[in-house]
Amino acid sequence: MFDKLKNLFMDKQDQETDDKYILVPESEINENLKRDIVNLEEVGEAYCKSLQHKYRSKIEREDKQNLKIWVCRDIDGDQLPNLSSEQCLEREYRSQIAINFDGFTDEEDAYVHYIQLWYYFGGYFKGTGTLYDLSKNHLEADIEEKLEELLNQ
Known part of the structure; x- marks a missing residue:
């Protein structure tokens, strides 16, 4: 019985995550999509800057310093120094x-929370x-939700 309930919960959780993303077949990965990805990342960067400023003092009150x-x-897990959204159509980006x-x-690629924007x-x-x-x-609300989770930890 427990396994059935667990599977029901896990299926719902997976479905909620999948609703946030569009599956893009390789045949549709082109310059038009690149423009959308660049736009998405620019929007994300603007929200990051704004929310970092808004939440910095709230997070510091929780003894968590230097919110970033x-x-x-x-690309394939390697954070290259000059990587930009211009390379978004490379495989494993x-x-x-x-x-x-x-x-x-201390791990370079471990974060408290993250929201995936694009993965090829x-x-x-x-x-x-x-x-x-x-x-x-x-996106802004999703980032704020993650920040609120951080505040409540």
Whole structure:
């Protein structure tokens, strides 16, 4: 009985996460999509800057210093120094909103919370992308939700 309830809960959780993203087949990964990804990352960067300023003092009252919210980019897990959204159509490119503060971890790629924006999985023969759906979701509200979780930890 417990397993059935667990599976029901997990299916609902997976479905909620999937609703935030658009699955993009390789045949649709083109310059038009690149423009959308660049726009999404620019919107994300603006929200990061605004929310970092808004939440900094609230987070510091919780003894969590140097709140940092940013758009983090990597290719196959490597955070390259000059990586920008211009490389978003390269396989294994990933961008996400990352939230962190001093003392959480020493690992470079571990964050307290993150929201994936775009990920292009290359695969062996075909690639697939997942893109945060701005038309159905509100990125700023999703970031604030993660910040509120951080405040309540």
